[in-house]
Amino acid sequence: MVRSLKSSSDSEPCRFPLAGIVLTAVLLASVGCNSNPPTYPVQGTVEFANGRPVVVGVVECFSEEYKLNARGDIGPDGSFSLTTFSPDDGAVAGEHRCVVVQMVIGENINGHRPSTIGVVAPKYADYSTSGLTMVVSPDSPNEVTLVVRGIEKQPAPGAPHKH
Template sequence: MVVWSTSWIAGCDRGPTIAPASGIVVFEDGTPVKVGTIETKHSEWEGVQARGSIRADGTFALGTFEESDGAAVGEHRCVVVQFVMTEDVPGFKPSTEGVVNPVHASYATSGLSIQVPEKGTSELKLVVRGVKSGRGAKRGHGEHQELPEGATPATP
């Protein structure tokens, strides 16, 4: 009887169904986000998360147990995380071009969600706001800032 109970309990808690889940992250103007990570939390399965790296063309593929194996079927809250490196150059303001607004890096404020259907999808789309750079920023994800007088740009 104990063996039957244990196997019955184990059989009932199989965990979430995982389905292929991929898509694109773009700024409000349609420009793809070129770097970062998507992280998700399932709305019903506590502790079930998926993540995927954003490629240079804005696309991503989510993985739950392995890289790109998919995400749990159902609704997920999402965040977009970027690590932006800056250098301490006096008088230089780093460019905010391509930088996602930090509001999207917290589950409490991101406002982003996806729905993963049972058959999976490759058409997920997350639309994010960018960081605005000062007055006159033409695009919602910043603009290139000029080097301060006397500074020389690094060569690739």
Template sequence: MVALSFISLVGCEASVATHPVSGKVVLADGSPVGGGIIKFRTKSDEGETVKAHGQIQPDGSFQLTTFQDGDGALEGEHEAILFSPATGDGHNAVAAPNFPTKYRKYETSGLKFQVGPGENDFVIQLGTR
């Protein structure tokens, strides 16, 4: 039964087309915002929410993954959020940006993007810190 579920899931992923999505998170003055995570979400043709995510690199760049590393996101309109991951215990803490609360929720972030065939490269410009 578990094997059948896994095969079904893999088959579904293979039939859903993703498109490369990359970009950069910057402040109003153009300086990069490094660290943290970006997530995109959209609805599939079946009405299910599908999310893509990416690690924001020190230079502010990111590349999204939905099913396989770097495969991008589904075609369509996406909402996006930015957040800082848990930083670990006190001995291994990693500095991450503290994004304003509005960017942590899909309903308030105001970040919307249209993903289509071909390369999708977005610059996400935040207000000043």
């Protein structure tokens, strides 16, 4: 249905065909599309210093230049693939600070000792302490290996602490 709109200064009705309205809406919606910076595929592995893979968690990388994060889930073999805007698209070019984050069930529960097997030290979950970095290149394959240390074993409840 086409509606007539009357302007207070006009005696003639103003007609806007529906196709014109739709075209205008599509053009306005497309403004800014594809304005994201280019990304480049990044695959890698996370492993402990002894060479064993980290088997669960998330790798997140931050580009200071673009103020963008890329992230990837760690697979059972320690592998990950980064995503910034769409699945497995990679990360923007340049230097990135990285973190490895794991959710450990049972932390901070009185009297409970969570397992320390396969658990990454908490310092790697914070950009200011992880020390992990990578450089993404637009010109070459981006294969990354992040090496982390495991959490120290927790003493048994009631066991003397060594200082």
